[in-house]
Amino acid sequence: MTVLALELGPTRFAAGRVASDVGAADIRRIPVPARAAWDSCRELLLDAAEGGAVTSVGIAATGPIDMVAGVVAPAEVAEWRTGFRIVERVRTLFPEAAVQLAFDGVCLALAERNFGATHATLDALSIAVSHRVSGGVMMGGLVAAGRTGNAGHIGHVLVPGFDEPCECGGRGCLETVAGVPAVLAWAQANGWPGTTVTELVEAVRSGAQVPVAAVGRAGTALGQAVASVAALLDLDLVVVGGVLADCGPALFHPLGAAVATHARLSYLPALRVVPSQLGDVGVLAGAGVLALATQGDRTPKGRQ
Ligand SMILES: [Zn+2]
Structure with a gap:
């Protein structure tokens, strides 16, 4: 078998x-x-x-x-x-x-529930910030697929202050700010000479100013989207993985700051945002x- x-x-x-x-x-x-x-x-x-x-x-x-x-x-x-x-x-x-x-x-949400950070909770959002910005929602311990299977498409949640055209046909989607192609393009447009996400992550870890700013911008947009989704779904845990999560505090600090700014409802202060431990599998x-x-x-x- x-x-x-x-x-x-x-x-x-x-x-x-x-x-x-x-x-x-x-x-x-x-x-x-x-x-x-x-x-x-x-x-x-x-x-x-x-x-x-x-x-x-x-x-x-x-x-x-x-x-x-x-x-x-x-x-x-x-x-x-x-x-x-x-x-x-x-x-x-x-x-x-x-x-x-x-x-x-x-699938990411299923893995986080069975093997990862959301195993001890019931209402959580799992996000992968890579080439695409993908996600999955668990409510009451069940992972939602949606009518056609596409529930959790957080990459196409709108983020305030951004208006770039998106592959989906809309404008200002999270993915146009926080997806790897967008982060690379922003860094390059601001003078960073690198070309790959591996180089970008290394540059961020060594503190290079433009890559850190590019990832920080992605973190802020992610925090805005997370605050909106958490308010909608009454979550207590958000897990963030994907290649950009390897940037560590350069992503998570602005993300946390944006969540703190925007997630102000009485049921949201307990909301936690943590890095995924599942790596790329x-x-x-x-x-x-x-x-x-x-x-x-x-x-x-x-x-x-
Ligand atoms: Zn879109």
């Missing part, structure tokens, strides 16, 4: 076999393929399965997705941009398997939780 987790992220695909206590193990990763994306994805899955009889596959994908139709449409994969029936393809590959698709933010581990939860069940679930 082999259970697989698959992550279709904006910058990489990853797959691993699932063990009940860790979410996913023996992880294989590839950069997002420039062409023949399904061929690469299939090889990745077969490689992870190692010839075992696959009984269940959990798929975490960058959004938006159509959970009910089993369709992904990642902007970063040209040939899938208008929609790719990933669930159907994976079922063809493993005909005996139950296959379940979820938004990567939903949170989403894949959450896909593993999804796979274990849906073994033998082919019907989409609205809530996990």
